[in-house]
Amino acid sequence: MNGLVEWFMNALDGLSGEWVATIISMVPLLELRGGLLAASLMGVDILVAVPLCIIGNIIPIPFILWFITPIFNALKKTKLFRPLVEKLEAKAMGKSDKIQKGYFWGLALFVGIPLPGTGAWTGALIATLLGIDFKKAFPAILLGILIATVIMALISYGLLGSLIGLFS
Secondary structure (H helix, E strand, C coil): CHHHHHHHHHHCECECHHHHHHHHHHCCCCHHHHHHHHHHHCCCCHHHHHHHHHHHHHCHHHHHHHHHHHHHHHHHCCCCCHHHHHHHHHHHHHCCHHHHCCHHHHHHHHHHCCCCCCCHHHHHHHHHHCCCCHHHHHHHHHHHHHHHHHHHHHHHCCHHHHHHHHCC
């Protein structure tokens, strides 16, 4: 992920660190995790970076929850995009077993625990494919984003080492 974050930082050269972090937080795969990492590398204060990265990560989620099904259905009608859409759906549904039981906490933890292939984008896609209502999915995804924020702020800003030092 570090290489991808660095690529985006270079591609967005000329923008402030705040804008770079916000934009990276909107990007699939990187999301808030990459945004906070970029913010820390660019010297953005944690109190500024956290709300910007949360906002950046939240912005695409309603659009995914509302519009991904009609978009996927339209793309599946084309020879060119059908394999890509089916691959995305299969990948998302392959992770859905973690969410189906106790969907609220499953979805929140899926989004919140920073592992490869997890995050708000994938969580929103899975929620949509499982037919979870927006009013139920969005709060769970939001809670997951907040969990991820705490974990990634501790890691990206070196606060985890400071906390461990307090208890040693």
